Amino acid sequence: MLELVTTKLEDVANWGRKFSLFSYPFVTACCGMEFMSVAAPKYDIARFGAEFPRFSPRQSDLLMIVGTITEKQGPALKRIYDQMAEPKWVIAFGVCASTGGFYQNYHAMPGADQVIPVDVYIPGCPPRPEQVLDALILLQDRVARKDGHSQLRLKREKIVLEQSRALEDD
Amino acid sequence: MSQKVLDALKAKFGDAIIATESQHGDEVALVKREKLKDIATWLRDDAAMAFDMPVFCTCIDLLDWRPVKAPGTASSARPAWDPTGDGKSPRFEVCWQLRSVPHRHRIRLKVALHENDVKVPSLALLWLGFDWQERETFDMYGIDFQGHPDQRRIYLYDEFIGHPLRKDYPKEKRQPLVRRSDLVGDH
Numbered sequence: 468m469l470e471l472v473t474t475k476l477e478d479v480a481n482w483g484r485k486f487s488l489f490s491y492p493f494v495t496a497c498c499g500m501e502f503m504s505v506a507a508p509k510y511d512i513a514r515f516g517a518e519f520p521r522f523s524p525r526q527s528d529l530l531m532i533v534g535t536i537t538e539k540q541g542p543a544l545k546r547i548y549d550q551m552a553e554p555k556w557v558i559a560f561g562v563c564a565s566t567g568g569f570y571q572n573y574h575a576m577p578g579a580d581q582v583i584p585v586d587v588y589i590p591g592c593p594p595r596p597e598q599v600l601d602a603l604i605l606l607q608d609r610v611a612r613k614d615g616h617s618q619l620r621l622k623r624e625k626i627v628l629e630q631s632r633a634l635e636d637d
Numbered sequence: 638m639s640q641k642v643l644d645a646l647k648a649k650f651g652d653a654i655i656a657t658e659s660q661h662g663d664e665v666a667l668v669k670r671e672k673l674k675d676i677a678t679w680l681r682d683d684a685a686m687a688f689d690m691p692v693f694c695t696c697i698d699l700l701d702w703r704p705v706k707a708p709g710t711a712s713s714a715r716p717a718w719d720p721t722g723d724g725k726s727p728r729f730e731v732c733w734q735l736r737s738v739p740h741r742h743r744i745r746l747k748v749a750l751h752e753n754d755v756k757v758p759s760l761a762l763l764w765l766g767f768d769w770q771e772r773e774t775f776d777m778y779g780i781d782f783q784g785h786p787d788q789r790r791i792y793l794y795d796e797f798i799g800h801p802l803r804k805d806y807p808k809e810k811r812q813p814l815v816r817r818s819d820l821v822g823d824h
């Protein structure tokens with residue numbers, strides 16, 4: 468019975484989370500222009516409940532990596548990700564953030580997922596605003612289905628904890 | 638366009654000017670390294686020159702480069718490039734582009750360097766604008782600017798080994814600072 472209540476409660480919480488993603492825009496390059504147009508009234512990301520850019524990672528649960536990530540930025544990106552509260556989600560915006568894009572050289576990181584996990588990748592250089600909205604809807608589905616990377620990680624950690632408790636009890 | 642600057646340089650410094658050329662409307666003087674500072678100071682302070690604006694400082698890596706065969710030359714062999722006449726081709730050319738706002742003329746100073754001796758006098762204290770430019774040239778090419786007030790890497794991190802714009806730096810070699818612990822294989 469208790470399990471039923473907590474699962475239902477979590478569903479309700481995830482329904483809430485899905486429509487109130489607070490994004491932290493980690494904007495480093497030209498993709499930022501397209502990010503602005505998604506946020507501006509014409510495409511208006513606010514229609515999907517993700518209109519609030521938070522400039523502190525501690526107050527946000529969606530990390531938007533917008534633009535090229537260099538090797539030098541790696542430690543900063545990891546630190547920002549670590550500072551965000553669980554559960555959290557990550558979108559790689561544009562090919563640079565997803566794979567390094569056309570950069571194949573000494574300075575560009577071949578995708579932000581070299582340093583932190585990513586939930587949704589948006590291709591395009593830069594992606595069209597429609598693609599970004601599509602990615603956001605995909606991400607909302609994942610939030611509701613509870614298979615964002617940090618939700619899965621929490622679930623794994625819970626299972627491991629329960630198993631070790633059960634072992635101790637034996 | 639600034640031929641008179643080249644003529645004045647040659648008249649004043651003679652031997653210290655190894656070669657001059659004019660390319661796409663820009664006058665270039667290849668000068669002796671030992672005389673660079675004197676020449677630059679004179680260019681800045683002389684009233685008829687008055688080069689008051691540093692435009693850029695950069696470096697050219699001439700690894701295995703040979704000049705294009707001059708038209709009309711019979712032999713198909715391209716001679717090695719040897720401006721200093723000491724039988725060795727220089728590896729690097731460091732250049733400083735200057736402009737005079739009052740006289741509206743430009744000049745580029747060049748110094749040729751051999752691979753194992755990349756020291757060159759710094760012009761950062763003559764034109765403060767060259768400070769960061771010379772740091773960038775040091776960062777990317779490893780040119781050692783003697784007398785630079787603060788010669789550190791400017792774009793890359795201190796852990797970086799080598800100088801990436803040198804032609805012999807492997808072009809896809811990355812030097813990561815962090816990677817996810819759950820990723821396997823080297824990148």
Ligand code: SF4
Pocket residue numbers: 496497498499533534535560561562563564568591592593594
């Ligand atoms: S994907 Fe294209 S538009 Fe986006 S940051 Fe890279 S180069 Fe710029």
